[in-house]
Amino acid sequence: xxxxxxxxxxxxxxxxxxxxxxxxxxxxxxxxxxxxxxxxxxxxxxxxxxxxxxxxxxxxxxxxxxxxxxxxxxxxxxxxxxxxxxxxxxxxxxxxxxxxxxxxxxxxxxxxxxxxxxxxxxxxxxxxxxxxxxxxxxxxxxxxxxxxxxxxxxxxxxxxxxxxxxxxxxxxxxxxxxxxxxxxxxxxxxxxxxxxxxxxxxxxxxxxxxxxxxxxxxxxxxxxxxxxxxxxxxxxxxxxxxxxxxxxxxxxxxxxxxxxxxxxxxxxxxxxxxxxxxxxxxxxxxxxxxxxxxxxxxxxxxxxxxxxxxxxxxxxxxxxxxxxxxxxxxxxxxxxxxxxxxxxxxxxxxxxxxxxxxxxxxxxxxxxxxxxxxxxxxxxxxxxxxxxxxxxxxxxxxxxxxxxxxxxxxxxxxxxxxxxxxxxxxxxxxxxxxxxxxxxxxxxxxxxxxxxxxxxxxxxxxxxxxxxxxxxxxxxxxxxxxxxxxxxxx
Amino acid sequence: xxxxxxxxxxxxxxxxxxxxxxxxxxxxxxxxxxxxxxxxxxxxxxxxxxxxxxxxxxxxxxxxxxxxxxxxxxxxxxxxxxxxxxxxxxxxxxxxxxxxxxxxxxxxxxxxxxxxxxxxxxxxxxxxxxxxxxxxxxxxxxxxxxxxxxxxxxxxxxxxxxxxxxxxxxxxxxxxxxxxxxxxxxxxxxxxxxxxxxxxxxxxxxxxxxxxxxxxxxxxxxxxxxxxxxxxxxxxxxxxxxxxxxxxxxxxxxxxxxxxxxxxxxxxxxxxxxxxxxxxxxxxxxxxxxxxxxxxxxxxxxxxxxxxxxxxxxxxxxxxx
Numbered sequence: 001x002x003x004x005x006x007x008x009x010x011x012x013x014x015x016x017x018x019x020x021x022x023x024x025x026x027x028x029x030x031x032x033x034x035x036x037x038x039x040x041x042x043x044x045x046x047x048x049x050x051x052x053x054x055x056x057x058x059x060x061x062x063x064x065x066x067x068x069x070x071x072x073x074x075x076x077x078x079x080x081x082x083x084x085x086x087x088x089x090x091x092x093x094x095x096x097x098x099x100x101x102x103x104x105x106x107x108x109x110x111x112x113x114x115x116x117x118x119x120x121x122x123x124x125x126x127x128x129x130x131x132x133x134x135x136x137x138x139x140x141x142x143x144x145x146x147x148x149x150x151x152x153x154x155x156x157x158x159x160x161x162x163x164x165x166x167x168x169x170x171x172x173x174x175x176x177x178x179x180x181x182x183x184x185x186x187x188x189x190x191x192x193x194x195x196x197x198x199x200x201x202x203x204x205x206x207x208x209x210x211x212x213x214x215x216x217x218x219x220x221x222x223x224x225x226x227x228x229x230x231x232x233x234x235x236x237x238x239x240x241x242x243x244x245x246x247x248x249x250x251x252x253x254x255x256x257x258x259x260x261x262x263x264x265x266x267x268x269x270x271x272x273x274x275x276x277x278x279x280x281x282x283x284x285x286x287x288x289x290x291x292x293x294x295x296x297x298x299x300x301x302x303x304x305x306x307x308x309x310x311x312x313x314x315x316x317x318x319x320x321x322x323x324x325x326x327x328x329x330x331x332x333x334x335x336x337x338x339x340x341x342x343x344x345x346x347x348x349x350x351x352x353x354x355x356x357x358x359x360x361x362x363x364x365x366x367x368x369x370x371x372x373x374x375x376x377x378x379x380x381x382x383x384x385x386x387x388x389x390x391x392x393x394x395x396x397x398x399x400x401x402x403x404x405x406x407x408x409x410x411x412x413x414x415x416x417x418x419x420x421x422x423x424x425x426x427x428x429x430x431x432x433x434x435x436x437x438x439x440x441x442x443x444x445x446x447x448x449x450x451x452x453x454x455x456x457x458x459x460x461x462x463x464x465x466x467x468x469x470x471x472x473x474x475x476x477x478x479x480x481x482x483x484x485x486x487x488x489x490x
Numbered sequence: 491x492x493x494x495x496x497x498x499x500x501x502x503x504x505x506x507x508x509x510x511x512x513x514x515x516x517x518x519x520x521x522x523x524x525x526x527x528x529x530x531x532x533x534x535x536x537x538x539x540x541x542x543x544x545x546x547x548x549x550x551x552x553x554x555x556x557x558x559x560x561x562x563x564x565x566x567x568x569x570x571x572x573x574x575x576x577x578x579x580x581x582x583x584x585x586x587x588x589x590x591x592x593x594x595x596x597x598x599x600x601x602x603x604x605x606x607x608x609x610x611x612x613x614x615x616x617x618x619x620x621x622x623x624x625x626x627x628x629x630x631x632x633x634x635x636x637x638x639x640x641x642x643x644x645x646x647x648x649x650x651x652x653x654x655x656x657x658x659x660x661x662x663x664x665x666x667x668x669x670x671x672x673x674x675x676x677x678x679x680x681x682x683x684x685x686x687x688x689x690x691x692x693x694x695x696x697x698x699x700x701x702x703x704x705x706x707x708x709x710x711x712x713x714x715x716x717x718x719x720x721x722x723x724x725x726x727x728x729x730x731x732x733x734x735x736x737x738x739x740x741x742x743x744x745x746x747x748x749x750x751x752x753x754x755x756x757x758x759x760x761x762x763x764x765x766x767x768x769x770x771x772x773x774x775x776x777x778x779x780x781x782x783x784x785x786x787x788x789x790x791x792x793x794x795x796x797x798x799x800x801x802x803x804x805x806x807x808x809x810x811x
Contacts, residue, residue, distance in 0.1 A: 252588040255588045281747035
């Protein structure tokens with residue numbers, strides 16, 4: 001397209017001839033059909049290429065992922081459980097000013113959430129001041145009574161966080177959910193970047209893209225900051241559930257990026273409240289554990305007794321202050337989907353500030369009035385189970401059948417605490433290379449936030465893509481893919 | 491280094507060596523069967539080959555080359571078939587991906603994907619030789635990549651340890667089998683034509699024919715062949731060479747872990763090493779080749795056990811800092 005062409009006819013040009021603009025915010029095109037200024041160079045580059053050239057690059061990228069074994073595991077299938085996470089060729093571009101807002105908003109949010117967790121496991125001021133209903137906390141599956149009164153290193157509960165943002169038709173970014181337990185996907189952010197630089201070296205070079213490659217070092221210094229005081233040169237490990245976990249690739253990848261050991265529960269043991277790992281040179285003391293294992297599985301003596309993945313006695317060593325766990329135990333109480341509704345109020349309560357990034361409008365179903373409204377409008381709303389993630393346990397009203405809606409109606413009435421509802425949002429759309437054409441697909445954005453010495457947000461993140469036409473579900477377990485995310489200097 | 495990681499590196503290496511060894515054996519076997527005498531029926535040869543590879547022989551026997559090759563290369567039920575050995579090597583590597591170089595992983599994963607992608611019939615209908623060649627080259631490439639992209643530290647030595655132990659066991663086992671059929675005599679003789687091909691085959695099983703010729707010329711003498719495969723100090727598929735490699739890998743591991751040299755694993759490895767350095771072929775014949783080679787295999791297993799007790803499965807009380 002040339003700049004003096006006012007018509008949205010761009011979309012009739014190969015390979016954009018199937019590209020349709022609708023009500024959703026389009027990352028690349030303005031309503032007029034003109035490419036947004038920060039997308040102009042990418043747009044021109046695509047026009048310069050034939051469909052075959054694009055296809056070749058896509059294949060080169062796919063092969064690179066497969067051969068590097070950058071895969072994830074799909075549960076519930078016996079055959080072919082290892083799959084590559086579909087990678088979309090075309091990067092998503094975010095301007096510096098958009099990013100500044102995201103950055104300050106996320107920093108504000110993680111600060112408030114940490115203050116909340118410190119409060120809820122100690123004085124519970126916020127409950128006494130009646131800003132959050134106590135039953136919401138005490139009925140949460142992720143509230144850990146065992147953590148009451150336990151001092152955690154530097155009073156930091158959430159040091160590694162991935163927050164899902166979506167973009168409304170107005171172009172405003174809003175928070176869809178917080179992931180405060182063991183957020184995953186950061187390795188795909190790094191791998192996507194590496195592949196994109198291979199596939200589009202010149203385009204990348206000309207854009208002035210802020211680097212993400214220092215994530216490993218930033219994570220390491222965050223973990224070092226949390227080491228117990230007894231160890232000036234702490235031994236830090238990544239604890240993985242093992243090779244059959246869907247995110248195992250990422251665990252290994254991060255351990256390697258940081259140059260630290262990747263351990264499984266069976267590599268660790270606790271002797272007199274001190275954690276050791278079994279090495280060829282004998283036992284070695286462990287000071288900080290970046291654990292990629294849910295609370296439930298971490299110590300069979302305290303939590304789920306049937307867990308084979310954890311380390312017996314680990315919780316006592318933790319409570320004794322002999323080892324740091326990152327994230328702390330019990331952070332899930334603050335990413336419960338029903339609790340999400342209260343996050344803006346928490347920001348006001350602890351920081352005395354207005355939220356910089358808003359929440360999505362949410363209905364709390366324990367409230368009778370809101371519940372009635374939701375039950376009457378199930379066909380237009382999205383209903384989510386509060387404890388589920390990965391796109392499971394969800395009803396998308398406009399795409400649902402009558403039976404599904406009846407099923408959810410029954411479940412909501414039986415256990416309203418277990419569900420929330422939100423309007424069906426038109427996630428923003430970005431150009432994706434699909435079957436030889438460039439088409440618009442819905443995307444979200446998960447930036448990665450670290451909180452050690454200070455809050456640090458890697459400029460970029462994982463842009464997840466709902467690869468099926470019209471689909472709003474971006475989760476990798478549900479047919480989603482991802483693309484590189486460029487945050488520009490300018 | 492984590493004990494579990496050492497365990498994975500060790501087995502990754504052993505399984506890949508096993509795949510390579512198996513591919514080489516079958517390749518040579520198929521090739522030789524064109525020339526070898528009919529004194530021994532083909533089905534019996536296959537049966538012996540399968541037994542030395544610790545693969546199950548079907549009750550109904552081996553029907554033909556197709557059947558035998560299929561079992562060795564693609565038997566899904568048995569861990570020692572080529573496909574399963576490559577898969578096991580790759581699975582061990584997958585568990586320690588962060589400990590090996592990306593280049594190593596890339597090579598092993600590519601080999602695995604190639605093997606998994608092929609079907610036996612497609613191999614058989616084209617050139618079985620090419621398939622076996624690809625396995626051998628793939629394994630050699632992996633070793634070369636390992637040597638040039640991974641730090642030669644403890645982990646690398648566990649890889650060497652696994653490879654040399656697996657190879658020593660395989661050589662001892664294969665020699666034992668062959669020397670039970672082709673008996674060694676006290677005095678040196680020149681074999682008949684039929685037997686000549688058997689001895690030639692034995693050398694070729696270990697890619698040793700060319701190396702042997704450089705030392706002794708193409709004049710194949712049974713005692714020399716056995717001596718070469720047992721005691722040659724410089725040929726990588728001689729038993730002595732493998733044990734030297736194993737001993738030095740163990741020594742380096744001990745240095746890396748500050749382990750006392752007097753431990754059981756060193757006594758055992760040292761004993762085997764000195765036997766292979768100082769024994770002669772006459773000693774072997776006096777003791778009987780079968781007991782001698784059985785004893786070597788037993789000693790290898792003891793070294794494996796002792797190394798595990800030292801570095802990997804030690805009791806907690808003995809290892810508190």
